[in-house]
Amino acid sequence: MKKNLFLIILTVLNLSAQQRPKLVVGIVVDQMKKEYLSRFYNDFSEDGFKRLLNNGFSFENMHYNYLPTYTAPGHASIYTGTTPNHHGIVGNDWFNKKTAKSMYCTDDTSVKTVGNGTKSEGEMSPVNLLSTTITDELRMSTNFEGKVIALSLKDRGAILPGGHFANWAFWYSKTGDFISSTFYGEKLPQWVVQFNEEKHYLTYLNKDWTLLKPLSVYNESLVDNNPYEGKLYNSKNPVFPYDLKDMFEKNDASVIRTTPFGNDFLAEFAMRAIKEENLGKDDVTDFLTVSFSSTDYVGHLFGPRSIELQDTYLRMDETLATLLRFLDKSVGKDNYMLFLTADHAGAENVNFLKDNKYNVKSVPPKEIRENLKAFSQQTYGADLVLNYSNFNIFFDKVKIKANNWDLNDVKNKFKTYLMNLEHVKRVYTEEEILAASGNDMYLANIQNGYDPIQNGDLVVVDKPGYIESHGTGTTHGTIYTYDTHVPALFYGWKIKKGKSFQKSVITQLAPTIAQKIQISLPNASSLDVLEDVLID
Template sequence: MKKALCFFLFLFVFHLQAQERPKLVVGIVVDQMKMDYLYRFSNDFTNDGFKRLMDNGYVFHNMNYNYMPTFTAPGHASIYTGTTPSVHGIVGNDWFSRKLGKEIYCTDDASVKTIGDGTKAEGEMSPKKLLTTTITDELRLATNFKGKVIGMSLKDRGAILPAGHFANWAFWYSKTGAFVSSTFYGEKLPDWVTEFNNEKHFMTYINKGWDLLKPLETYNESLADENPYEGKLNGANPVFPYNLKEMLEKKNAEILRATPFGNDLLLELAKKAIENEELGKDNITDFLAVSFSSTDYVGHNLGPRSMEIQDTYLRLDLTLADFLNYLDKMVGKGNYLVFLTADHAGAENPLYLKDKKYNVDNVFPKDILKGLKKFSVETFGEDLVLNCSNFNLHFNKDLIKAKSLELSKVKQAFKEYLMTQDQVKRVYTEEEILASNGADFYLNCIAKGYDATEDGDMVILNKPGYIDHFIATGTDHGTPYSYDTHVPLLFYGWNVPKGETHDHKDITQIAPTLAQKLKITFPNGTEGKVLLEVLDTNPNMINKKTTK
């Protein structure tokens, strides 16, 4: 009898433990991070940052974006909603809206105002264009709005979209050197943020400048310090050391974004948020969404083979180590759950590939638009192109109707013209996109990123390696090719088994997986496909799954 009672008591206690939730979830997005960086820079990382997450957590080596375009705003939205732009509506950072007939920005909201020391435009932001709920929204609902949610980033979109519709706060960096927010969240900044801004922490980094973290010979995974594939950094030639004080005098505090110290400044704010908002202090789960953006600014300017990008990641490794140690101290080991991923990856510089005898070249958006307009006038006697951006081509349908032209024939003529261009792989019409059945991999990616109320009449897919970029140096992203879609995913901490898998996974599996771990409702737009590897804590089952 006693044995049976003990057994049932054990089952009861085990059941209670199984229902426990972490005190804090920390979502980390590293802007423009390629999975390759975890391998390439591994020998130079410490054991306490990326390696701590990889060695003691769960590594998804083959995590991928399953749509096009792979930009920052759609990436953050897809991570946190568990669905793609065709459903959540964030189809770019900015885009030409078919519905409104004008260019719009992903988080613009003229109904709210800036709070904090920022410009008028910097704070007129909210998540109202995001059409579905996020995992952070569902946490707020599940805890009867007692669990706190805070989002932060150097970029407004990197803070606002992960934080969702019901967040307590979202903070982003202003060109004044302060973190700002909008009246969507409150009438004034919390006192601790105001105090942080008044202390002008950004000047600490400006004053010390940017030199290599480690001896020069450490950077043998990168190209020479100055090479033809790098652009300027805040107007300066791409050579170490960088005098940030001179840059500040010529511009403004925005220059910190394109240095690794933007990430460090954000970590300082994250620590203040945990301390002052008492995140992870009780048994009601809180959520801190942190997006490190400096990696993206450095990557765009200088490219994925630059010493600057390597130095940025070596420093980010130290930043992560500091963050994890802080979480251990403030929240407690085993009490917090961390996931780290990226909003997109990034391409090799086409000039670099061309010099290595890969038949590829740069493509400049202004030249594409010029060619389209010239073709239109020569063929139809009128410029029928309303807009061409983000791989989308919009036609002036009023003009087409006025000229008594058939839209289907116009589309076919433009399609045939585009297919003669060296960089173009395929061109898909709206009708083809909406009729996609999944058989064509690239068409399926485009369909998952396409919103018929916002996007264009046609979508253009370039050949692999080509970049639509306004300058020839640095890099860009946006395509459905693996160099833009393959990103890391690391889970670590509360109830996360140690392991790894090389199975193909989709970015939209993160949010529903978190919902299952937290025992809360799925975000309302997700298909609900989950990552079983971090839900099943039986080591024997994990080993079976990862060795398939």
């Protein structure tokens, strides 16, 4: 009888422990196109991306569903389960109508830098994020016993995933240290101080960036020196090897960001965080968010067809494999649930497309602003455009009113002008956006990213293939598939193996995780879920 009672109690305890994993790990790979998983597949090891693909669940047709597809809105949308019109992060930075100045997504002058960073690097918090995150809900659902630690080289890549209640968010300073702000605490934990004192970044900056594998492996990319790449710091040409030590000595520790070693460095810090914060060591679920930013820096500078980018992903594969092995050992293979996605994808280089007979071109943002000013001067004898950014046009309503010009007439004249430009597909007024019915694909995506308090009077949609850039490397931000199509992989605790090819959207991730680990939904979540992950 006693033996049977013991077995019953043990069974109940085991069932209870299985309601949630010990640790949730959220990985965001900045600017990662879904296509990279297939293009570089044969060159990956068995233990990194392939391990997730072959043993986890992959949503092959995952997309962003708003404009603009930038880093800050991407991270906020992943973790809140909603779009910028609700969570309020409408860009990396945006024009503030009240102050008539640009503001940054995580700016907060009420807090101070914690650690060895510059004054402005640490004046950051989630104060501008209007909704809760999945990490916030975990904290509340565990009565604040479950820890949330958020890490990235970029401040926004750590702060926004960490939400309002993170124990700590840490990001990288150009000094070479990880820093934080007084929003989280008055001084860095001792383990972070110790990690910074060890100066791990020097391990990577005191050597050359050479190819990980023989040159013949990189046949999915263009030749090493091609006209579509930018130059890394003081390098004469975009070719291997890169003398990182020389670049570091002539600049600062931020050099590591635009190399694959920024990802290695962050992974070292993540593994130290898991160990020192005892993440996944008890029955109360913890959450670690890790945003790998170097892929974005490399992508912007060199472009999606560069050997530099391919080498970055081959090294990212090894970094991921190392992190997975560490999680297996530290937390246990069946005790953690991991998801991997991206905050946006990235366009092809326009000159590359044009040279291959696709009739598109780059349009420098400065040129757009100058042309808007010239049109305004020609039409009204005054510059009525306060700001053009994030595809938004903001008009000087004080000047318009003072001259008794009709605002709707101003909007329509500018709209007509813009619609005649080569690169413009559509132009929408604030009124059209707010009255959207959902029948217009372009308009629906704009509405999802539009907050009337923070966005402009007109929003411009460029034609497919055209990007607002200066010619080399690449950028992102549009509503087209090259910017919206990202990986979405689930792996580990109670995740079955499989694939889905149904269209899914990024705002489904957070409510799916909430349902999976049985906690409250983020308060502005869209509520749509990925059912394949919820069915054991």
